[in-house]
Amino acid sequence: MTDETNGRDEFDGPASPDHEPSASVEQAARRGEGEERLDIFEGVRGQDGNPVLPVQLKQGDMFAFSCHKGISCWNKCCHGADVIVTPMDMLRLSRHFGIRPVEFLDRYCYQAQWEKAGLPVAKLRMTGDDGSGPCQFVDDEKGCTVYENRPVTCRYYPLGLAAIKLKGQEGKDNFNFLVKESHCKGHDESKLQSVSQFQKEQGTDQYDQVNAGWIDILMKASSWASIGGPQGREIAPKTQGMFYMVSTDIDAFRRFVFETRFLEIYDIEKETIEVLKTNDAVLLTLGFDWLKNVIFGEPTISMNESVLKEAIAARREEFGAG
Ligand code: SF4
Ligand code: SF4
Numbered sequence: 001m002t003d004e005t006n007g008r009d010e011f012d013g014p015a016s017p018d019h020e021p022s023a024s025v026e027q028a029a030r031r032g033e034g035e036e037r038l039d040i041f042e043g044v045r046g047q048d049g050n051p052v053l054p055v056q057l058k059q060g061d062m063f064a065f066s067c068h069k070g071i072s073c074w075n076k077c078c079h080g081a082d083v084i085v086t087p088m089d090m091l092r093l094s095r096h097f098g099i100r101p102v103e104f105l106d107r108y109c110y111q112a113q114w115e116k117a118g119l120p121v122a123k124l125r126m127t128g129d130d131g132s133g134p135c136q137f138v139d140d141e142k143g144c145t146v147y148e149n150r151p152v153t154c155r156y157y158p159l160g161l162a163a164i165k166l167k168g169q170e171g172k173d174n175f176n177f178l179v180k181e182s183h184c185k186g187h188d189e190s191k192l193q194s195v196s197q198f199q200k201e202q203g204t205d206q207y208d209q210v211n212a213g214w215i216d217i218l219m220k221a222s223s224w225a226s227i228g229g230p231q232g233r234e235i236a237p238k239t240q241g242m243f244y245m246v247s248t249d250i251d252a253f254r255r256f257v258f259e260t261r262f263l264e265i266y267d268i269e270k271e272t273i274e275v276l277k278t279n280d281a282v283l284l285t286l287g288f289d290w291l292k293n294v295i296f297g298e299p300t301i302s303m304n305e306s307v308l309k310e311a312i313a314a315r316r317e318e319f320g321a322g
Contacts, residue, residue, distance in 0.1 A: 038116065038222045040161045040215055055178045057159070059196045063178050065158060066189035073185045075143060077157060080132035083124040085109050087247045088210040089151040090122070091280050096149040102249045108136055111244065117221035118235055120244040124151065152207040158184060159198065161208075163219045172219055174208075210281050213288025214247060220296055230296050239294060246287035250280045253287050266290070267302045 057063065085093070085105075094104040109122040127133035137146045144150050158179050165172040176195050180187050199205065208215075224230045235243075246253045256262060257276065268276075268286075276283050289300040 037162055037164045038219045040163060040218070055180075057176045057178055057195050059176075060194050062192050062194050063198075064190060064192050065186045065198070066191035067186045068189075069143060071185055071189075073183055075134070075138050075140065076183045077181075078135045078138040078144065080126055080128075081124070081135055081154075083135070083151050083153045085122040085124055085248070086152055086207065086211045087214050087250075087284050088207045088281075089149075090248055091210075091250065091284075092149040093146060093151070096146055100251055102251060105248050109248070114218060116225060117218045118225060118240070119218060119221055120240055122244075122248045152204055152211070155202040155204050155207070156199075158186065159195065163215060165219065165223060172216075210284060213285055213292070217243065217288060217291055217295065220292075224296075235295060239291075242294070243291055246284065246291060250283055250287075254283060257283070257286070265303060265307050267304045 055063075085108075090101045090104060093108075094101040097104060099107075105122060108125055110125050111120050112123045113119070114121045124135065125131070126135055135144075137144055137150075139145050144154070156176075158181070160177045160179055161174060162177060163172045163174050176199075193201070221230065221235065245256070254276070263273065272282075272286075276286060286301070292298040292300045
């Protein structure tokens with residue numbers, strides 16, 4: 001992603017009353033908004049056309065599964081895998097290698113489009129010309145060499161994570177599903193566990209917390225896609241670039257916040273500003289709140305009172321209201 005596409009040097013405050021959805025578009029979206037389901041982590045790793053048997057599960061539901069060295073399918077799921085690198089993965093994996101996220105992105109990832117939401121996401125690059133080779137981090141003997149910081153998609157496997165929004169419901173509900181791919185022999189093991197026990201063991205909770213804003217945006221954008229996108233139009237390439245920047249390159253977003261008019265335009269408490277200087281996870285939260293405001297016109301971040309007054313005065317003048 002270049003400076004040209006993410007536009008981080010050109011910021012002049014995109015949030016304005018222009019970004020509020022018009023009543024008609026809002027109503028159209030609500031009319032078009034049926035039951036929406038977004039598969040966030042699909043739980044499918046094989047590329048060999050194996051039949052997949054997804055089973056929807058609640059937190060307390062039990063399932064039999066165990067993955068361990070010595071199992072006949074050891075590492076099979078780490079070949080040609082479709083692994084999304086979420087914002088939290090980017091922070092953890094780059095720290096694992098002692099590099100900054102942008103370097104991790106360049107070395108190990110590629111940019112893909114999440115078609116349903118019309119937004120770009122980073123994925124882990126597999127080896128081989130067609131990407132069907134082993135993951136760059138798998139070792140025949142040891143298995144995953146980044147295990148303690150492995151991506152959340154890998155932590156969830158063989159579970160998938162989906163968000164569902166029912167018609168007329170404000171919020172969304174997350175649920176899991178179990179994916180049985182025939183190459184994975186872990187399903188034949190006798191270890192029984194509930195979904196919540198498995199997630200605790202895999203440490204997915206802290207990932208879900210930090211990724212919450214990112215998931216919200218993907219979910220909302222997918223939901224609006226039925227009427228052509230937020231405000232009835234596709235998300236602009238520049239805004240897509242900003243979404244990708246916040247998701248993958250937290251240092252670029254920090255420069256964007258501290259080296260443009262961002263802090264003049266938005267009303268952010270002094271103590272929070274200090275935290276944002278060094279805390280990547282908190283900065284991510286701000287980034288996704290800001291993007292929700294830019295993309296959907298949500299009141300997730302407030303403008304400085306003086307800037308807001310200026311904007312209102314400018315609009316009044318434009319419409320001759322004096
Ligand atoms: S990150 Fe680890 S668990 Fe995930 S695909 Fe690569 S080697 Fe496998
Ligand atoms: S049991 Fe499943 S998850 Fe574990 S190595 Fe085998 S294919 Fe991968």
